[in-house]
Amino acid sequence: MKVFPTKSFEKSVKKMTKTERDLINQALKRFIENPRHPSLHFEKLRGSPYRTIRVNSDIRIALIGEDDDYELIEVNHHDVIYRRYG
Amino acid sequence: MSLAQLKEEFVEVAQGLLPPPQFVLTPANDNEGNPLKLIEKDIVYFNEQINLWYASIQYPIMQVRKVLEVAYAEDPEYVILLLDELDRTDRVVDLTVAYAKNMLEVPEEIRKIFDRLSKTNRETRRFVHKIEAMYKKSMLRFYRYVLNIKDDLNILRWDYDPDARSYGFGFDNADDLIEHLNAL
Numbered sequence: 345m346k347v348f349p350t351k352s353f354e355k356s357v358k359k360m361t362k363t364e365r366d367l368i369n370q371a372l373k374r375f376i377e378n379p380r381h382p383s384l385h386f387e388k389l390r391g392s393p394y395r396t397i398r399v400n401s402d403i404r405i406a407l408i409g410e411d412d413d414y415e416l417i418e419v420n421h422h423d424v425i426y427r428r429y430g
Numbered sequence: 431m432s433l434a435q436l437k438e439e440f441v442e443v444a445q446g447l448l449p450p451p452q453f454v455l456t457p458a459n460d461n462e463g464n465p466l467k468l469i470e471k472d473i474v475y476f477n478e479q480i481n482l483w484y485a486s487i488q489y490p491i492m493q494v495r496k497v498l499e500v501a502y503a504e505d506p507e508y509v510i511l512l513l514d515e516l517d518r519t520d521r522v523v524d525l526t527v528a529y530a531k532n533m534l535e536v537p538e539e540i541r542k543i544f545d546r547l548s549k550t551n552r553e554t555r556r557f558v559h560k561i562e563a564m565y566k567k568s569m570l571r572f573y574r575y576v577l578n579i580k581d582d583l584n585i586l587r588w589d590y591d592p593d594a595r596s597y598g599f600g601f602d603n604a605d606d607l608i609e610h611l612n613a614l
Contacts, residue, residue, distance in 0.1 A: 346602040354614055369611060373604035413600065 345376045345412050353405075353416040360419065364403060368419055371399045394429035 357368060374381045375397055385398040394417065396404045404425040406417040418425065601607035 346600040347607060348600040349607075349610065354611075357611055358614055365611070369608045372607055372611075376602065376604040376607065 345379055345414070347372065347376060347407075348409075348413065348415045350415055350417055352418050356418045356420055360403075364399070367399050367403070368405070371397055371405065372416075389426070389430045392429055396425060396429070 357365060360368060371384060375384055375386070379386050379397075383398065386395060388395045393408055395407050395409075395414070397407065398404060399419065402422055403419060404422050405419045406425050406429045407414040408417055409415050417429070420428075601610065
């Protein structure tokens with residue numbers, strides 16, 4: 345699995361708190377090592393090319409890609425991610 | 431030609447490139463809230479726009495290639511310094527390097543420079559990997575997104591946002607990714 349951070353993703357990471365950033369790192373580490381890890385809830389959004397992974401109960405990461413290559417688009421609150429990319 | 435002149439010429443060419451076309455499809459729904467579907471003429475239009483853009487950047491890319499070739503002929507070390515310097519300048523330049531590599535046959539001598547660079551320090555390796563990744567991914571990825579519309583006709587609003595495009599620099603090692611994110 346290979347991930348490609350985007351400018352928009354990096355901007356969104358910077359807005360997160362230190363604790364949230366630690367959780368984001370943890371989720372991404374899991375994702376690279378095993379995208380099917382149950383805690384990630386890696387899923388495709390309906391009617392959209394985007395997918396999400398779960399950081400915690402409130403935060404999601406939007407990604408786009410296929411096979412083993414994904415671009416990290418944005419990390420944000422659940423509602424924002426689903427509104428923008430769903 | 432001095433390094434400063436080379437850099438100036440390179441950046442000038444890079445900045446002359448047109449950005450990829452932007453696509454915004456609206457509205458997502460008709461007046462009754464039913465999803466609208468893309469039709470064949472939309473897809474034809476996308477392809478035409480992309481082809482036009484693709485054609486429009488061919489000449490600047492050839493100029494980029496010439497800059498690299500002239501630089502190499504005069505002094506290969508300059509090319510290494512130039513690329514190293516450009517890495518710290520502007521993203522558009524990175525893209526140009528990638529486009530130059532992607533769309534034109536890369537001269538053997540330039541290929542050798544990249545090979546040599548990749549054997550040096552870590553920072554340089556990362557730069558080379560970035561270019562390599564762009565070379566392999568950027569255009570294919572962009573085309574694939576557009577072509578995906580054909581397979582996913584329910585996508586009715588698709589913004590091509592340049593910010594939502596990777597630098598082409600990917601991570602398959604979690605520790606490297608975390609190091610990168612922590613450094614932001």
